[in-house]
Amino acid sequence: xxxxxxxxxxxxxxxxxxxxxxxxxxxxxxxxxxxxxxxxxxxxxxxxxxxxxxxxxxxxxxxxxxxxxxxxxxxxxxxxxxxxxxxxxxxxxxxxxxxxxxxxxxxxxxxxxxxxxxxxxxxxxxxxxxxxxxxxxxxxxxxxxxxxxxxxxxxxxxxxxxxxxxxxxxxxxxxxxxxxxxxxxxxxxxxxxxxxxxxxxxxxxxxxxxxxxxxxxxxxxxxxxxx
Amino acid sequence: xxxxxxxxxxxxxxxxxxxxxxxxxxxxxxxxxxxxxxxxxxxxxxxxxxxxxxxxxxxxxxxxxxxxxxxxxxxxxxxxxxxxxxxxxxxxxxxxxxxxxxxxxxxxxxxxxxxxxxxxxxxxxxxxxxxxxxxxxxxxxxxxxxxxxxxxxxxxxxxxxxxxxxxxxxxxxxxxxxxxxxxxxxxxxxxxxxxxxxxxxxxxxxxxxxxxxxxxxxxxxxxxxxx
DNA sequence: ACCTGAACACCGTTCAAGT
DNA sequence: ACCTGAACACCGTTCAAGT
Numbered sequence: 007x008x009x010x011x012x013x014x015x016x017x018x019x020x021x022x023x024x025x026x027x028x029x030x031x032x033x034x035x036x037x038x039x040x041x042x043x044x045x046x047x048x049x050x051x052x053x054x055x056x057x058x059x060x061x062x063x064x065x066x067x068x069x070x071x072x073x074x075x076x077x078x079x080x081x082x083x084x085x086x087x088x089x090x091x092x093x094x095x096x097x098x099x100x101x102x103x104x105x106x107x108x109x110x111x112x113x114x115x116x117x118x119x120x121x122x123x124x125x126x127x128x129x130x131x132x133x134x135x136x137x138x139x140x141x142x143x144x145x146x147x148x149x150x151x152x153x154x155x156x157x158x159x160x161x162x163x164x165x166x167x168x169x170x171x172x173x174x175x176x177x178x179x180x181x182x183x184x185x186x187x188x189x190x191x192x193x194x195x196x197x198x199x200x201x202x203x204x205x206x207x208x209x210x211x212x213x214x215x216x217x218x219x220x221x222x223x224x225x226x227x228x229x230x231x232x233x
Numbered sequence: 234x235x236x237x238x239x240x241x242x243x244x245x246x247x248x249x250x251x252x253x254x255x256x257x258x259x260x261x262x263x264x265x266x267x268x269x270x271x272x273x274x275x276x277x278x279x280x281x282x283x284x285x286x287x288x289x290x291x292x293x294x295x296x297x298x299x300x301x302x303x304x305x306x307x308x309x310x311x312x313x314x315x316x317x318x319x320x321x322x323x324x325x326x327x328x329x330x331x332x333x334x335x336x337x338x339x340x341x342x343x344x345x346x347x348x349x350x351x352x353x354x355x356x357x358x359x360x361x362x363x364x365x366x367x368x369x370x371x372x373x374x375x376x377x378x379x380x381x382x383x384x385x386x387x388x389x390x391x392x393x394x395x396x397x398x399x400x401x402x403x404x405x406x407x408x409x410x411x412x413x414x415x416x417x418x419x420x421x422x423x424x425x426x427x428x429x430x431x432x433x434x435x436x437x438x439x440x441x442x443x444x445x446x447x448x449x450x451x452x453x454x455x456x457x458x459x460x
Numbered sequence: 461a462c463c464t465g466a467a468c469a470c471c472g473t474t475c476a477a478g479t
Numbered sequence: 480a481c482c483t484g485a486a487c488a489c490c491g492t493t494c495a496a497g498t
Contacts, residue, residue: 024482047472059474059483068472114349122345122395126415131424134416134434138426152433157446161384164391168349188353189361197358199365206379207361214460219384222453229456230449233441251463274491286464286493295491 024054026064030074037075042115045075072119077127079109079116085136088143099140100220103162106133107216110166117166134159146228154227161219169212251281253291257301264302269342272302299346304354306336306343312363315370326367327447330389333360334443337393344393361386373455381454388446396439 022028032053033045047068051058065071083105089095110117134155141151186208194201249255259280260272274295278285292298310332316322337344361382368378413435421428 046470048470057483057485058472059485062473063482118345118349121348121391122341124395124412126412131415131419131427135419135424135426138430142426142429148430149433152430153437153442153445154449156434156442157388157449160391160395161388164348164387168351168387185351185353188358192358192362197362199362199369200358202369203365203375203379206376207383210380210459215380215383218380218457218459222381222384222457223450224453225457226449226451226453230445230452232437232445273489275489284464284466285491286466289492290463 024056024060024064026074029054029061029064030071030078033071034075034078037113037116042072042075042113042119045071069119069123072116073123073125073127075116076120076123076125077129079113080106080127080129080133083109083129083133085132086140088139095140095144096221096224099137099144099224100217102136102140103158103220104213104217106159107162107166110163111169114167114169117163121160121163121167141224141227144224144228146224147231149232150227150230153232154223157227158220158223161223165212165216165219251283251287251291253301256281256288256291257298257305260298261302261305264340264343269299269302269340269346272298296346296350299343300350300352300354302343303347303350303352304356306340307333307354307356307360310336310356310360312359313367315366322367322371323448323451326364326371326451327444329363329367330385330447331440331444333386334389334393337390338396341394341396344390348387348390348394368451368454371451371455373451374458376459377454377457380459381450384454385447385450388450392439392443392446 029050033050036045036049036053047058047061051061054061065074085102086098089098110120137155137158138151141154142148146154189200189207190205192200200207256277260277263272263276263280274285274288278288281288292301312329313325316325337347364382364385365378368381369375373381416427416434417432419427427434
């Protein structure tokens with residue numbers, strides 16, 4: 007009676023052990039390749055050769071996983087220590103904010119998730135710390151810097167959420183056109199201020215508008231004292 | 234051979250004819266009663282005694298329906314014509330923005346949807362027109378008003394999306410606590426600026442912070458010329 | 461021509477029952 | 480004690496087949 011020997015389980019394990027970091031890394035890879043929409047618990051489970059229930063041993067829920075993805079994304083962001091000689095510290099701050107927004111621009115769905123997430127990862131804290139330091143370097147008082155950094159990050163994240171370069175935002179495109187058309191065709195008698203503003207309402211490249219918005223907000227943050 | 238007479242189909246029609254407005258009104262009622270989460274195409278269909286496919290004759294998709302819900306919500310918003318005697322026109326502008334944000338605060342999920350929607354309904358245009366008029370009344374040049382109104386509305390909508398009073402935001406609550414804890418426990422050696430800012434980072438009622446953010450942004454909008 | 465039943469192709473999360 | 484198969488309770492959208 008020949009008995010079939012089971013192949014040693016320790017050799018070439020097709021199934022690597024599940025870990026939180028491994029799940030996050032797999033999620034990151036799928037997000038880069040196919041966008042956050044495809045990063046579902048079921049997809050990750052099948053990618054890791056297990057059932058969806060197993061992921062919940064290492065991750066509280068899908069939203070927490072999105073927070074981990076943001077932190078992986080921010081790992082490569084570099085920050086200037088301070089403004090160079092003859093450099094406007096506000097320009098350095100604006101470009102740092104633009105750098106963060108650019109990263110999120112490629113993943114608008116992640117930006118949408120982050121907007122309601124209150125991220126707490128180490129790289130996100132590094133971003134907050136860098137922005138606070140740059141605000142202080144612009145001469146902004148500490149209380150205004152503390153309240154201001156939140157608003158600046160919100161503006162950056164919301165802009166990435168609403169704009170966005172991936173095909174996923176193609177859904178929203180027809181509605182953007184609808185607003186454009188509505189503004190242009192608005193009855194001047196009923197909407198006189200819209201008529202007065204005219205094409206200025208929708209003019210200019212998105213990045214120019216974003217830079218201007220950052221500059222305006224930084225100016226206000228530095229001038230208006232907190233109550 | 235008695236034949237059963239069919240009951241006249243024209244009497245007491247249990248099924249009112251489907252219309253776009255009727256669908257939107259039903260959606261609005263469900264949203265008020267149970268939140269936007271419950272406003273699904275399937276739920277609306279069963280509420281209207283039909284199949285989900287029938288709704289697509291009158292509504293392009295769920296996102297377009299959310300735009301209609303926003304416009305219904307904005308129908309009751311009133312706007313001040315101008316600042317009264319001895320009244321700061323900036324305060325009037327701030328309170329108008331707070332009024333819009335308050336309405337959205339009760340429906341954070343709608344705010345999330347609106348953020349990527351570019352609304353185009355008549356009441357939304359009325360809101361844009363009113364804000365433009367108030368900005369002009371503050372002495373803000375037309376180009377800055379035109380670019381500014383977009384950012385102000387984005388800030389309002391994003392704040393409503395991320396805060397929010399309904400139980401639906403209870404999901405996000407543990408993460409808000411996680412950020413709070415992370416900021417408080419941040420290593421001062423690694424995050425010196427966070428340590429310096431201390432509790433100022435999370436101090437103050439949400440509404441005070443929002444009013445301050447509006448004030449700061451309005452100040453910047455009025456001072457920084459568009460490129 | 462207009463409307464819709466049924467199907468397509470999925471979701472996140474839980475929990476009883478395994479090992 | 481730790482892990483997971485299977486189920487629960489849903490989604491938005493499409494299209495062939497009806498009336």
